[in-house]
Amino acid sequence: DSDLVVVDDVAKLWRTDLGGRTVGAPEYCHANFTKYFTDRFWSDKQFAGTFAGRRPCYFNTGVMVLDLARWRRTGYTRRIERWMEIQKSPAGRIYELGSLPPFLLVFAGHVAPIEHRWNQHGLGGDNVFGSCRDLHPGPVSLLHWSGSGKPWARLGAGRPCPLDALWAPFDLYGPADSAAEGSR
Structure with missing residues (x-):
C-alpha cells in the first residue's frame, strides 16, 4: 500500500518462513466476518459454507508476504477472480469493502502468521x-x-x-x- 512507512529492515520481513503456506500476514483472530459480507452471501449455504471449519481470522491485504511460485502453481489469481465475478453478477453483491473479502474467501484460516x-x-x-x-x-x-x-x-x-x-x-x-x- 502507499499509506505505509517501513521503519525496520524490510529484509527481515522478506525472510519470513511461510511454513508451506502461500500468504503470510499479521492475523487478527476472532473477527466478525458478518460485516464484510452481505445478506445474500450469508443466506446462500454454499457461499456461507466457504468458512466452515476455518478460524475466523482476517488480515490486512496492504501488507502480505507471498510465495509467488506457489501462488501461480495453485491458481490463486483465478480463485480470487472467481469471487470478484460473483460479486459483479446481476444477482447482486456478496461482499462489502473492496479487496479484502475475496482474499478472506480464499485465504482466511490458511495464512502464515507474521508478527504484528x-x-x-x-x-x-x-x-x-x-x-x-x-x-x-x-x-x-x-x-x-x-x-x-x-x-x-x-x-x-x-x-x-x-x-x-x-x-x-x-x-x-x-x-x-x-x-x-x-x-x-
Missing part, C-alpha cells in the same frame, strides 16, 4: 478531528495508515494526528517540499 510489528494498521482512523489512533502495544517495524484518514490529507488540512508527524518526512508534496522548491 509488521503491520501497525488502523493509524488512519478517519479525517474527523479527534479521531486519531495510537500505536498498538509492542515493537513497530511498519506503520500503516489504513482507514479513511490519510496523513497527507490531515497534514495538508492543518489538522494532523500526532502519528502523522512520522509520515511528514516522506511527504514529497508537503509544506517542507514547497518551501525547498521556493528557495531554489
Whole structure:
C-alpha cells in the first residue's frame, strides 16, 4: 500500500518462513466476518459454507508476504477472480469493502502468521478531528495508515494526528517540499 512507512529492515520481513503456506500476514483472530459480507452471501449455504471449519481470522491485504511460485502453481489469481465475478453478477453483491473479502474467501484460516510489528494498521482512523489512533502495544517495524484518514490529507488540512508527524518526512508534496522548491 502507499499509506505505509517501513521503519525496520524490510529484509527481515522478506525472510519470513511461510511454513508451506502461500500468504503470510499479521492475523487478527476472532473477527466478525458478518460485516464484510452481505445478506445474500450469508443466506446462500454454499457461499456461507466457504468458512466452515476455518478460524475466523482476517488480515490486512496492504501488507502480505507471498510465495509467488506457489501462488501461480495453485491458481490463486483465478480463485480470487472467481469471487470478484460473483460479486459483479446481476444477482447482486456478496461482499462489502473492496479487496479484502475475496482474499478472506480464499485465504482466511490458511495464512502464515507474521508478527504484528509488521503491520501497525488502523493509524488512519478517519479525517474527523479527534479521531486519531495510537500505536498498538509492542515493537513497530511498519506503520500503516489504513482507514479513511490519510496523513497527507490531515497534514495538508492543518489538522494532523500526532502519528502523522512520522509520515511528514516522506511527504514529497508537503509544506517542507514547497518551501525547498521556493528557495531554489
